Each structure stands twice: as C-alpha cells, then as structure tokens.
Amino acid sequence: MGFFVAVFYIVSRKIANPYKQALLLNMELEKKVTDRTIELREINKKVMDSIDYAKRMQESILPSGDELKSIFREHFVIWRPRDVVGGDFYWVREIGETVILAVGDCTGHGVPGSLMTMTVNAVLYNIVTGINKDDPEIILRELDKLLKQALNKGLKSDTTDDGLDITICCIKNKSRISYAGANISLYIKREQELKVCKGYKKGVGYHGTVLPDGLTNTVLPVKEGDVFILTSDGFIHQNGGNKNYPFGRKRFYNLIQNSSALSMEAMKTEFESALQEYMKDEPQRDDIVVLAFMVK
Template sequence: MKEKITGYSGSYIKNMFRIISIASAIICIAVIITAILGYTNTKESLINKAKSQDIVFIVKSMSAKIDSRISRAIETSYIFARDPLNIEWVKGEEQDKEYGEIIQNKMDSIANSYDYNNFFTAVIKSKHYYRANSKKNDNGENYIILQEDNPEDKWFWSVLKSKKTIDFNIGYDSVTKNTFLFVNTIMGSVDDPVGITGVGMNINEITKEFKEFKVGKESNLWIIDDKGIIQLSDNVEDIGKKYSEFVPEGVVNNIENNSTDAKQEVKVSQYSKENNKIVDYSYCKLSSGDWTLFYEIPRTESISLLDSLRNNTIINVILVLAFFMILFYFISKKIANPYEQAILMNKELENKVKMRTQELRESNQKINDSIEYAKRLQESILPSLEELKKSFMENFLIWKPKDTVGGDFFWLREIEDVLVFVVGDCTGHGVPGAFMTMTVNAILHNIVNTINKEDPSMILQELHIQLRQALNKNSNPSSVDDGLDIAIFSIKKKASLIYAGANIELYIKREGEVKVFKPQTRGIGYRDIELKENLKNEIIQIQEGDIFIVTTDGFIHQNGGERKYPFGKKRLRNMIKECEFKDFESIKSRFENTMEVYKGNEEQRDDITVLGFKIK
C-alpha cells in the first residue's frame, strides 16, 4: 500500500517561492520598461510636432491676420493722405465748406465700407480733429480741438516728432470710450506736414482674435514694438509693459539678435523657468511694420495629451501588476507563512502612507506659496505708510485681512492739487476678495486719470458701470454677482473734503463731538443695484483739528463680548467720542486693544480696515 502524502517539504516551498518571485519580478519589469519606452517615444513625437507645426502654425496664422488688418489700414490711410483734394482743403485752412463736406463723406464712406472703428483727419495748423460718423455740436462744428496738455491728445505731437511717414500708437478715444490701435499717416512731407490722417482699430476686437488662436491657460501671445514694449495682448494688464519683465534675458537677446532676419520668418526656441518648467516660444517680424509677434506656451500645456497617455499607461501597468500581485498572494498564501506575508503587506502599506503624506505636504506647500505670492501682489498695489504720511498731516491705519490676503483695500492718488483717497470692502475675503481688489484698483486708476478726479459721486457711478462690465454682468446673467462697499474722498488744496460712499460711513470728530455722514447708496457693482443719476456729494469744509475716521464693516460686525453680539456702530461712535486724540499712535492702540478685548476667543469674522487721518 502506498504512503499518503500529507504536505510539501520545506525546501520545496522555498524553491517554489523563489521561482514565483523571480518570474513575477521579470514580468513586472518587462511591463514597466515597455510602458516607459512607449511613453518616452510618444512624448518626443508630440514635442517635435508642437515645436515644428503647432506653435509655428499659430504664429503664422496670427501674423497673417494682423498683417492683413494693419496693411489694409496703412494702404487706406496712405491713399487718403495723398489725395490732392484733401491736401488742398487742409492747406486752405478748411475754408472751403463744400470740400469739407466731400472729405467728411469720404471718411464716413471709408469707415463704413471697411468696418473701421475710427477714421480721422487732424489738421496741424488749426489742431482740428475730424472723425468719421461724427455729429455736429451746438455750434454746428463737427470737429474737436486737440490740446497739447491733454494726455489723450499727446499722440498728435508724438507722431510729428517721430518724423515718420507712417507711425503706430495705442490710444484711448474719449468719444467712443474705447482703446484703439491707430495707424497714423502724415499728409504732405515729414519735414513740412499739413495734417495727419489715420485709422483706428478696436483693441477689444483684436484681443478676441488673440484668444481664439491661443492654446493653454498659461500661454502668452503678444505684439511687441521695436522698443520691447507690449503693444497688444489678450491680457489687457500686460499692454504697455516691457516683455523683458516676463521672459529671461537670454530670450530678449535672442529676439534682438535676429531682428534683421526676413519678415514673417518664424523662429522657434525654448527656455526654462525657475521651477525648471520648459517653455516653448516662437516669434516673427510683422511685414506691416517694425513690430514682432511673440507666442510662448508651457510645454506641459502644448503636450497635454501626454497626461491622458500617462494616466492610461499607469492604469495598465497597475492592472498588470495587480494581477500578478493577486496571483502571487494566493499562491504564497497556500505555501508560505501567513505571518511573514502580513509583515510584508504592513511594510508596503507604510511606504504608501509615507509617499501619500509627502505628496500632500508638497501640494500644501505649493498652495501656501501661491497664497503668499498673492499677498505680496496685493500689498504692492496698496499705498505705503510713507505715502500716507506724505498725504496727511497725521494718520493711523489698521489693515487686518481675515486670511493671508483679503477683500479690504485702500487706494490713494494725488494729481496736481487734488488728493483722491478710497477705502473699499470687496465681496468675500481670502484669495477671491484679493482678486476683486486688484480689479477695482485698475478701474479706479483708469477713472481718476482719464475721466474725473474731483467728483466722488461721478467716480462712484463710473466705477459701478465699469465693474459690472468687467465682470460681464450685463451680458451674462449667470455670472458671479460680486461687488463692494466703498468710500471715496476728494481733497482739494486741503481746504475742503468731498465724500461719497456706498455702505461705508464717515465719522468726524470736531470739538469733542462726533458727526456721522451716511453713504449715498448701498454697495456698487451688484446686479440688482441701480444707482441714482443724481447722487449728491457731502462737501465738508475742513477745520483745524478735525479727525476723520472711516472703517469697513469687519470692525463693526465682529462678534464678541459676553453675549457674542457684533461690536456695532453705536459702540464705535461712543469709542470715538471718548477717545482722546493726543497722538495717532495712541488712537491706533486704543482701537486695536478695544477690539482684542471685545473679541476675546472669537475668531475674526471678516477683513478689518480702519483709517483715521487729520488734514490740518
């Protein structure tokens, strides 16, 4: 009778375990190597295609489109500038009204036929500026007079000084309230000109075309002049800056060294950022002028298809490895020691946890770095303490965002003898609030410098309109309904203070009493708020010793005290009345200490800004 077999010997189990382990390892290595080689080859192919075809196509297509627009504008303005009838009428000091009507009809016809946003003629001797489709004023005149001290008219004198037959400039047209790329052509000779005629192309329409051609969120598409200044971009904030602020010095030198190459010849190269990210860029000279079309895109975006390929490859490798791991698990469970298997699995899990923890730590660090950078950006647009000291006789400032960055801001601009000062509270706090402050800052800068600096109510209304336009609320009902509370002050010759506010009050302490000036409206920029056309300013004659205090609602709405109620306007008014204004540092300490004691262990609810100042 044969002996019954009850199990395997120890040596058999060890050999079997060794064979299975080696076979599994060889198969896994083969799968991984195959995946890596396939991924690498595909990556190289996509990179070569992006650099030799995709980027070149974008630059060629966009340059052809821009050249076509500018060339047509140059040809149109040049022919008009050389028209004998036009020159004769200008030399005749515009006395012949019949000629004038003919020329005006010509400009109207050209603008309508070629769909130009602006077509104009400027007479050098009289400084008269005629534009297509213009209406006559109350005096029966269809022109405006250019003035050398008007910033919007400086282009006229710049073109004359350039001594160029054809010149370009970016300018704002106050009639149409749009920014244009102007093609200016001298009438007569550059040494003895009689006028300037030209075409204006709307920047918004060109930037829309830029966005259609752009690929990737972090890519840039610019038109750069011969001085290295960005003249056109899909990002309006980049216009007017030097492109050397955005790219390394080596890229700038490379473009300048190839500036004499044939026009429309596309050059392609690459550079590395500080974080070792590779950026591919391409550029070419426009045939219509001395400008350069420049396009750059991070390689991670130009070959984004690799993300899908990499993910699929990883999934396939994981599935294959998982299959062999499961197979090995069941085999080893039958022939190996379960305790040793448990130890191995525990170590594997520990390694995975460590890797995941490291990934989370790195992700968290990137987020913190981004927020810290946003903080530096926000602080860079706020007036410095030195600027406040220069503008006010005495002042104190408390600016405490709830998070690293926030939606509260203050803004200062001094133009001639007028000081414009703003305190605002944008919707939300943190990074969203900070982005809103930057948007409002840019709009305020445009309004005060180009529209009005002495009438806070007009600034308030214009800010309401432009902010809604910037946030696309008029044409897109589903857009985010963001806005802000704001107080705007215009101080002229330190004699009078003009105030207009939206949901932010002004407190004045005068001779021991506190007077409160109410805002004229609720917040601005919101979809459901329509401002009255007849908003009135509060005009305050400044007396010696007057103390002005303004605060956002973060201070008033802070919870605290025994009942955890908000601090409130009444408590704030009493504190101002009781406070002895010996010096502004002590006032600031009083505000901060009072709030800390009242807040206790409660968290800060909102961004807090308090500003006090004395003018004389």
C-alpha cells in the same frame, strides 16, 4: 513525537502566513501614507507660495507709510486680512491740489478677494487720471459702470455676482472734503462731536445695483483738528464679548467719541486694544480695514 512536530509546523505556518501578510500590508499602507504626506506637503507649499505671492502683490498696491505721511498731517491704518490676503483695501492718490482716497470691501476673502482689490485699484486709477478726480459721486458711478462691464458682463442668475462696498473722498486745497459712499460711512470727529455721513445702502459693481439719481456728494469744510475715519464692516461685525455678539456700530461710535488720544498713533492703539479685548479668543470673521487721518 514526529507527528506532533509536523502538526506544530503546519499550525505555525498557518499562523505565520496571515501575520506575514498583515505585516506586508501594513508596510504597504505606511508607504502609501508617507507618499501621500509628501505629496500633500508639496501641494501645500505650492498653495502657500501662491498666497505669499498674492500678499506681496496686494501690499504693493496699497499706499506706503511714507506716501501717507507726505499727504496727511497725521494718520493711522489698521489693515487685517482674515486669511493673509483679502478683499478690504485702502487707496490714496494726490493729483495737483486734490487728494482722492477710498476704503473698500470687495466680494470674497483670501486670494479671490485680493484679486478683486487689484482690479478695483486699476479701475480707480483709470477713472481719476482720465475721467474725473474732483467729484466722488461721478467716480462712484464710473466705478459701478466699469466694474459691471469688466466683471459681470452677460451674468446669469446662477453665477457669482462680484462687486464691493466703497467710500470715496476728495480733499480739495486742504480746505474742503467731498464724500460719496456705497454702504460705507465717513465718520468725522470734530472736538467732542461726532458726525456720520452715510452713503447709498448698497454696494457697486453688482449686476442688480442701480445707483439712484438722488445720489449726491456731501461737502464739508475742513477745520483744524478734524479727524476723519473710514472703515469696512469687518471691525463692526467682529464677534466677541460675553454674549458673542458683534462689536456693533454703537460701540464703534463710542470708541471714536470717547477717544482721549492726543495723537493718531495713540488712537490706533486704542482701536486695536478695544477690538482685541472684545474678541478675546474668538477667530477673526472678516477682513478689517480702518483708515483715519487729519488733513495737513
């Protein structure tokens, strides 16, 4: 009997020891997982705090609703960064009898894109307050030159090339609008007609961009009831529909032309509804900005 007890004791110890070791190992792994989870949570909080700060900074440089109301007869803005903050922006300044406005689409999304918008904001302000405020072509050329100096100085072929697509408009004495653009068009709805002013086909600020000598302003009289629309390509390139194709320029043209809205706020609702209905459950693929306005 004693022999069997001894054998049972030895076998039990052999079984118990690996079990105990496995239990200790499991506890150690659980502690490591818990510690790592806490560490990742802290890292994520720091990242989100940084993004929230970047959002506040970016929103602070965008024109306020009150500022836009004081400048335009009516307006609406759709600003939808893909990642809380982004590289799309709208910009407005009123100097004397001239209103200068821009819509831009900078390199990158998220925080890198938002930092680019802040840089462009500062450069534009310096141009219109110190160099020229009446000529979109000159403003565009100065922006191209100054961004190259600031961002892409000594650029090598294997490094990031930063720049942006942008359209610039100057409204003079509430009666005339001048336009020059780099890969962003100006849409003008006049009664039932739609006019599209197309700019240069490349962006500015990029190392390889050379603005052509033939780049000139498009100058148009402002008529009662004219609606002016500027948009980045985020709206137009958004995937959706039955075949998951981009929204497309033709659909965007039709959206403007067929709008029956009696106010800019109602038109904004039409635009947002059309976009949401088209994209459905598809994720937003790019930053989106649309600025539409009527001159006072």
